[in-house]
Amino acid sequence: GGGGIVGFLLAMVACLWAFDGWANVGFIGEELHNPRRSLPIVIFVSIGVTSVLFLLVNIAYMIVLSQSQLESTHAVAIEMAKKIGSTPLATILALGVGISAIGSANGSILTNGRMFFAAARDGRFPSILARVSSRHTPYAALIAQGVVSSLLLALPGSNFSSLLHYFAPASWTFYSLTASSVIALRYKYPNVSRGFSCPLYPLPPLIVTATGTCLVISCLWGSPLYSFAAIGFVLTSFPVYYFFYRGEGSPIPEAMVHHSNAQINGSVQYSGENKIDE
Numbered sequence: 343g344g345g346g347i348v349g350f351l352l353a354m355v356a357c358l359w360a361f362d363g364w365a366n367v368g369f370i371g372e373e374l375h376n377p378r379r380s381l382p383i384v385i386f387v388s389i390g391v392t393s394v395l396f397l398l399v400n401i402a403y404m405i406v407l408s409q410s411q412l413e414s415t416h417a418v419a420i421e422m423a424k425k426i427g428s429t430p431l432a433t434i435l436a437l438g439v440g441i442s443a444i445g446s447a448n449g450s451i452l453t454n455g456r457m458f459f460a461a462a463r464d465g466r467f468p469s470i471l472a473r474v475s476s477r478h479t480p481y482a483a484l485i486a487q488g489v490v491s492s493l494l495l496a497l498p499g500s501n502f503s504s505l506l507h508y509f510a511p512a513s514w515t516f517y518s519l520t521a522s523s524v525i526a527l528r529y530k531y532p533n534v535s536r537g538f539s540c541p542l543y544p545l546p547p548l549i550v551t552a553t554g555t556c557l558v559i560s561c562l563w564g565s566p567l568y569s570f571a572a573i574g575f576v577l578t579s580f581p582v583y584y585f586f587y588r589g590e591g592s593p594i595p596e597a598m599v600h601h602s603n604a605q606i607n608g609s610v611q612y613s614g615e616n617k618i619d620e
Contacts, residue, residue, distance in 0.1 A: 351560030355510040358557075360396060363446075364389055365517065366453040369460075378537040451484065458483035466583065507568035511561040512576050518554030521547040 364385050371377045399419075403412065406422045415421040419439060423432035459480035462471035473482040494505060524540065524547040540546060561569040 348560045348564045351557055352564045355514075355557055355561065356506060357396075359506065359510070361389060361392055362513075363392075363449060365513075366449055369453040369456040372456075382538060451487070455480055455484040455487040458486050504568060507561065507565040508572045510572075511558050511569040512572040514554040514557045514561075515573065515576065518551045518558065521550035521554065 367381070367384055367388070371381050374380045403418050403422055406425050407415075407418070411421060411425070412418060419435040420432050423429075423435050458467060458471045459474075459482075461467040462469055462483065471480075471483045471486055473480070475481045494500065494508070497504075525544050527534075528543075558569075562573075
C-alpha cells in the first residue's frame, strides 16, 4: 500500500478487520435475552480480550523477528516459531490460525445473514428473504448470503487481499454513517426510549465517523479500482430502493420505537410469522 499516511491507514484497514466482530454482534441483538445488559458486555469484553491478545502477539513478533523478516514473510507466526526453533510450536500456531479463521467465518455467516432478513422483513428486500425455519433460523437470508459470497469468490483475480480492499471502503462508509446517525437520531427524535447509553457523548460517534472517513479516503486513494467498484455497487441500491421499495414496510420512526422498546423490555425472538415477539 506504500508509505506515508495513506500506507498507514491502508494497513490499519487490515488490522481493524481483526476487531470487526463488534459490528457483527449487533446483528443478533434481537435474539439475545436481555440485550440491554448482554450486548454491551459482549462488545466490551470481546474488544478488550481481542485488543490484549493482539498487542501481546505483535509484541512477541517484534521481539523475536527483525524488521526485514517481518516485511518478507507472509506467515509471521510460523516464521517466529521457526526462529525459536520449535517445530511443534509452528504446528500449534498453524492450527490456531486455522481455527481462528473458521471461527471468524462462522461468526460472519451467523450474523451477516440477519441483515438480509431484517431488510426483507421491513419491506426493503424481497419478502422471500424474510422466511424462517421451524427453529426460527432465517434460512433464506443465509442462502442468499452464501450465493453472494460465492459470486465474489468466483470473480477473476479474487483473493483475500482483493476482497479486503473491496470490503473495507463499503463497510467503513456504513460504519461512519451509522456513527453519525447516533447524533442525527438523538437530535431528530429526542424522546425515543433508548436501551443503551453513550458515554462521553458525542465524542465516540464523532471519533468513529472521523476515523471511518479517513479510512475510506485512504482506500479510494491507495486502491481506487476495488474501492470505486465497492462504492459504485453500494450506490446502485439507491435506484433499486427508489423504484421498487420506497414507501413499503413500516415507517422508520415507528419501527425504530417498536424495536427500541422491545429490546428494552426484554428478549425478542423470531416468530413463525417472521415477526418479532416481545
